[in-house]
Amino acid sequence: MPRRLREGLERIANVLRSERWGALEKTPLNPTQAQILAFLFGRGDLGARVTAIAQHIGVSQPTATDSILSLEKKGLAARRPDPYDGRAVVVATTNAGRALAQQIAAHATVTDRALAALSALEQQELLRLLVKLIRNLQIEGAIAPQRMCVTCRYFRPHAYADAPAPHHCAYVNAALRADGLRLDCTEHNALSAxxxxxxxxSYVKGLAAHEAARPAPP
Structure with missing residues (x-):
């Protein structure tokens, strides 16, 4: 079964890769530069160091540096002192970079329509499985740590039993729906392993309890 699942994911990855190229046709970016721009856009004013960018994108530091230099020459990114360490520098998007990142993100795709065709329950279940898969890949060291709700010190899983919004975010002091869990949150505050x-x-235990209480299909 894992092999068949991987084959399915590879097919979806091929579509996503093709759509990424399509979204970039009328921009001055290649896919790596676009990934870096999107990553920096998600970091807001804080920006990120080159090492963190390379780690997140999954490229070597020299490759990341070359792409960042290209973004800087195009006026889409700029370096500035790290607000937490004056000896270091971070890279952040410029106004033009933020505008372009938003334009690329708004590009409608076939994948968007295919996902929208899933029922609300199916979308929620798919998100749950993606969270679990990403976490497993993170544990394996295959991807950089992600700023997900389930790894954040503000996350309180299943704080409200049998509620439409079962989880709680202590940062905003509000309940979270199961389909509201984020895969990349700017307010993320990482916990120890x-x-x-x-x-x-606790999150998985709550899911198991919810599944056990769900009525059997007719």
Whole structure:
């Protein structure tokens, strides 16, 4: 089964790759530059160091540096002192970079329509599985740590039993729907590996209890 699932994911990845090229046809960016721009846009004013950018995108530091230099020459990104360490610098988007990142993100795709064709329950279940898959890949060291709700110190899984919004975010002090969990949150505050595991265990335990209480299909 894992092999067949991987084959399915590879087919979807091919579509996503093709759509990314399509979204960039009328821009001055290649896919790597677009990924970096999107990553920086998600970091807002904080920006990110080159090492973090390379790690997140999954490229070597020299490759990331070359792409960042290209973004700077195009006026889409700029370096500035790290607000948390005056000895270091971070890269952040410019106004033009933010506008272009938003334009690319708004590009409608076939994948968007295919996902919209899923029922609300199917979309919620798919998000849950994606969260679990991303976490497993993160544990394996295949991808950089992601700023997901389930690894954040503000996340309180299943704080409200049998509620439409079962989780709680202590940062905004508000309930979270199951389909409202984020894969990349700007307010993310990472936990230690041990704390992440404890939160994850609580999250999974709550899911199991919810599934057990769900009425059997007719």
């Amino acid at each position: 041990e704390q992440q595991q404890a939160i994850w265990n």
